[in-house]
Amino acid sequence: MFLSLLLQVLLSVHSYASPVPPQTRATTLYDVIVVGSGPAGVIIASRLSENSARNVLLLEGGGPSYWVTGGAERPAWLAGTNLSRVDVPGLYSTIYTNPSNNLLCQNKIRAYGACTIGGNSAINAGLFYEPPASDFDKYFPTGWKHSDLVPSINRLYATQPSTNNPSLDGLYYEQSGYVAAKKWLVTNAGYSELDINANAARKTKVFGHPVYDYANGQRGGPVISYLQTALKRPNFHLQSGAWVQRVVRTGGTATGVVVNISGTTSTISLSAKGRVILSGGALKSPELLMKSAIGDPAVLTQLATANQLGGVPSSSWINNTAVGAELFDNPNTFIEMSSPSIQAYNYQYDNPIAADRDLYLTKKSGPYSFAGGSCSFWDTITHADGTVAGVQGGLGAAGYQAYTDAMTVTMNIYGTSGLKSTGKVVLAGTDWLPGPSGSVYYSNPQDAQDIATFIRRLFDALPGTGLTPLNLNQTSTVAQIVQYITSYTPYTRGQVNHWSSSCRLGSCVDVNTTVIGTKNMHVVDASIVAPLTVNPQMGVMIAAERAWELINKLMV
Numbered sequence: 001m002f003l004s005l006l007l008q009v010l011l012s013v014h015s016y017a018s019p020v021p022p023q024t025r026a027t028t029l030y031d032v033i034v035v036g037s038g039p040a041g042v043i044i045a046s047r048l049s050e051n052s053a054r055n056v057l058l059l060e061g062g063g064p065s066y067w068v069t070g071g072a073e074r075p076a077w078l079a080g081t082n083l084s085r086v087d088v089p090g091l092y093s094t095i096y097t098n099p100s101n102n103l104l105c106q107n108k109i110r111a112y113g114a115c116t117i118g119g120n121s122a123i124n125a126g127l128f129y130e131p132p133a134s135d136f137d138k139y140f141p142t143g144w145k146h147s148d149l150v151p152s153i154n155r156l157y158a159t160q161p162s163t164n165n166p167s168l169d170g171l172y173y174e175q176s177g178y179v180a181a182k183k184w185l186v187t188n189a190g191y192s193e194l195d196i197n198a199n200a201a202r203k204t205k206v207f208g209h210p211v212y213d214y215a216n217g218q219r220g221g222p223v224i225s226y227l228q229t230a231l232k233r234p235n236f237h238l239q240s241g242a243w244v245q246r247v248v249r250t251g252g253t254a255t256g257v258v259v260n261i262s263g264t265t266s267t268i269s270l271s272a273k274g275r276v277i278l279s280g281g282a283l284k285s286p287e288l289l290m291k292s293a294i295g296d297p298a299v300l301t302q303l304a305t306a307n308q309l310g311g312v313p314s315s316s317w318i319n320n321t322a323v324g325a326e327l328f329d330n331p332n333t334f335i336e337m338s339s340p341s342i343q344a345y346n347y348q349y350d351n352p353i354a355a356d357r358d359l360y361l362t363k364k365s366g367p368y369s370f371a372g373g374s375c376s377f378w379d380t381i382t383h384a385d386g387t388v389a390g391v392q393g394g395l396g397a398a399g400y401q402a403y404t405d406a407m408t409v410t411m412n413i414y415g416t417s418g419l420k421s422t423g424k425v426v427l428a429g430t431d432w433l434p435g436p437s438g439s440v441y442y443s444n445p446q447d448a449q450d451i452a453t454f455i456r457r458l459f460d461a462l463p464g465t466g467l468t469p470l471n472l473n474q475t476s477t478v479a480q481i482v483q484y485i486t487s488y489t490p491y492t493r494g495q496v497n498h499w500s501s502s503c504r505l506g507s508c509v510d511v512n513t514t515v516i517g518t519k520n521m522h523v524v525d526a527s528i529v530a531p532l533t534v535n536p537q538m539g540v541m542i543a544a545e546r547a548w549e550l551i552n553k554l555m556v
Contacts, residue, residue, distance in 0.1 A: 029271040030270055031054040031056065031271050031273065031274045031275070031555075032045065032048050032049075032054055032056040032274065032277065033059065033274070033275075033276050033277070034048075034058045034059065034277045035059050035278050035279060035285075036060065036278065036280035036281065036284065036285070037058055037060035037117050037119060037238070038114075038119025038121060038279060038281055039121045039222045039537060039541050039544065040279045040525040040540050040541070040543065041119070041277075041279030041280075041524070041525065042118070042222040044279060044524045044544045044547055045230065045236070046222070046227060046229065046230035047226075047544075047548035050233075051552075052233065052234075052235055054555070055235050055237075056236050056237065057237045057268065058237065058238045059257070060117050060238070060241075060242065061244070062103070064084075064102075064116070065086045065114075065116040065117045066084060066086045066118065066122065066224065067082050067083055067084040068082075069223060069227075071084035071087075071102075071116075072084055073085050073100055073103070076350065081361065086103070086118070086122050086219060088219070089166065089212065089217075089369055089371050090347050090352075090360070090367055090368030090371065091349060091368070092126070092371040092372065093371070093372055094347060094348070094349035095123050097349065100123075102116065103115075103116045104123070107431070109284065109435060110429070110433050110435025111434075112495060113281065113283070117240060118222070119281065120537075121213075121221040121223065122223065125210075125371035125372075126213050126219055126221065126371060126537075127210055127211065127371075127373075127537060128160075128162045128211050128537060128538045129197065129211055129534035129537075130197045130200040130538055131200070131532045131538070131539045131542070132201045133146035134201070135417055135530070135532050136149055138417075140530060141506045142511065143511040143550075144505060148546070151545075152542050152546040152549065153545075156541050156542055160213055160220065160222065160225045160226075160541065161214070162211055162212060162213050162220075163215075164197075164209040166369045167217065167369040167370065168216070168217045173367045173369075173370070174343070174397055176374075177342060177397070178374040180337075180342060180465065180467055181207070181374070181375045182375075183465050184458075184461055184462060184465040184467055185207045185377055185458075185461065186207055188462075188463075189205070189457070189458070189461035191206060191207040192205060192206050193208055194208050195208060196208045196210075196211055203378040203379075203380060204379055204380045206378050208376065208377075209375065209376075210371075210374075210375065210394070212371065213538075214369075217364025239261075243259065244258065244259050244288060245259065246258050246293075246309075247276050247521060248267060248310075249292065249521070252318065252518040252519045254275070254519075254521045255269060256268050256269035256276075273555070275521070275554075277522040277524050278523045278525070281525050281526055282327060282502040282525065282527045283327075283499055284434060285502075285523050285525055286323050287425065289324075289503070289523070290303060290324065291303065292309075293317045294320060294517065294521075295318075295319075295321075295323035296319070296323065299324075299427065300319070303427070308432050318517035319517075320507075320516055322503070322504065324425030324434075324502050324503070325422075325424050326422040326502065326504055327424050327436055327440060327500075327502040328440070328501040328502075329436065329440050329495060329497065329498050329499055330415060330496040330531075331421070331441040331447060331448075331451065331493065332412055332413060332414050332415075332494050332496045333412075333491060333492050334410050334411070334412060334413075334490075334494070335469050335470075335471060335491070336408050336409075336411075336471050337395070337468070337470070338399075338405070338407050338467070338468050339466045341466055342408065342409055342467075344397065344408055345367060345372070345398060346398050346404075347368070347372060352368065372396055373395065374397065375394060375395050376394040377393050378391065378393075379454055381453055381454060383446070387418060388417075389450040391415055391416060391450065392413075392414040392416050393411055393412065393413045393414070393454075393458070394411070394412050397409060401490045401491070402471075413451060416532065416533045417531050419444075419446075419450070420446050421439065421441060421442055421443040422443075422501065423437035423438065423443070424437045424439075425437075425502050436495075436499070445482075448482045448486050451485060452479075452482040452485060456481060459474050459475075471489075471491050498536050499526060500527070500530070500532075500540075501526075501527070501529060503515075503523045503527035503528055504530065505530075509528055512550045512551065512554060513528060513547045513550060524547040524551075525543075526540045528543060528547075
């Protein structure tokens with residue numbers, strides 16, 4: 001029955017796997033169970049299923065996203081196409097103005113995020129930046145240095161398409177921000193204009209077009225590049241609507257997972273040599289470890305009192321305070337930039353400009369072929385002790401909050417690698433859901449100083465450009481900028497939701513990604529990735545490729 005159902009799925013219009021029938025769950029043993037179909041989960045499950053002797057199950061709590069997965073949520077103007085809202089890059093920002101109950105996590109995490117096939121890669125901008133080699137060499141352990149990762153990077157490039165010019169007619173659109181920023185940053189501030197990924201090692205005073213993991217004018221990502229290949233293999237199974245509650249284990253050996261599907265709770269079991277891989281992201285994976293009685297003993301005591309550990313006695317707890325620790329997100333600031341030369345562009349979910357709508361529908365070209373950012377740029381801040389902090393910026397397509405006229409766009413400023421502030425994953429509420437602690441942003445004052453220094457440098461180069469910052473005075477001192485960016489306003493202290501680093505290599509998992517204290521449990525997602533100089537998505541994919549190499553050797 002199972003093979004019959006699988007063949008029906010693979011031959012259907014959508015390459016979308018229905019839930020495994022209950023009787024199959026009770027009798028089938030899996031060699032690999034991957035929990036979470038975000039970028040890392042899709043990649044690691046796909047790669048491990050390349051060995052046809054392995055029975056691989058990929059579990060996802062959410063449902064369909066891209067059209068090819070069965071996703072059908074979309075505005076009326078996409079009717080009659082093979083496109084969902086997820087497939088159209090220009091609809092990226094509309095997730096905030098036209099939110100989706102089908103794509104977003106509903107009462108599953110205490111933060112913003114996607115719970116759907118593809119995870120956050122189904123709702124983010126699709127930015128695809130290769131981290132500089134220095135990130136891996138500085139912040140990752142032996143076995144994860146850049147030289148170790150070159151094969152992983154090469155495989156990723158060979159499998160995952162990317163582009164800095166996504167419009168299929170070869171033209172760049174909505175470039176007034178790029179032109180203004182080039183005069184400001186290249187001419188005035190001495191930045192170098194370059195192809196960002198072709199010069200991945202350079203992250204000091206560089207500027208260029210954003211790079212996206214798109215293909216054929218549509219959102220790409222591992223769901224398109226890896227998952228569709230995996231779904232053709234009879235030993236690969238995708239099950240959506242499956243919320244994993246905890247890992248079942250005997251001592252340090254995982255034997256299966258407890259999962260709830262449509263209100264029915266059951267156990268899916270591993271084979272004798274099987275492995276569980278947690279890929280739910282930097283909030284969910286630590287939650288599952290804690291609810292599997294692995295973590296800080298003080299937290300486990302609270303969870304046991306609340307009956308959240310499935311009755312696991314304290315004698316079977318695996319105590320590890322590194323679980324959920326050192327959680328990172330990029331602190332960000334919005335600065336509204338105005339100029340007579342700027343032409344803001346507002347993406348619309350239901351009523352796009354007719355000419356732009358038709359250009360996308362007929363040629364996969366125009367403003368709706370990309371997510372709206374016109375440029376990205378980087379610099380570094382070197383401290384007296386020689387340590388370096390990374391800083392990043394970009395211009396969007398339109399203004400924000402009180403500044404939305406036709407001549408205003410939003411500049412987004414991040415702090416990146418080398419920042420010193422981290423928090424932890426905290427379980428709270430009646431359902432003990434994961435979220436960030438209050439110390440994630442600016443708990444170390446050096447971070448605010450670094451970001452304020454970056455902003456001051458940018459402002460120093462503004463004269464003669466015609467650009468004016470509206471929500472922060474151009475003459476502000478570094479101290480005044482620090483005060484502003486650390487205050488609570490609609491433009492400051494925002495969550496970028498680039499959650500990472502909450503189950504780090506060497507403390508929470510070993511260099512093979514095995515959860516310390518266990519034999520066959522792994523974490524492979526942003527949790528194991530240290531803060532990077534760039535948006536973390538490509539770095540997470542690289543980590544998944546590297547994890548495949550390591551876990552594959554363990555399974556021989």
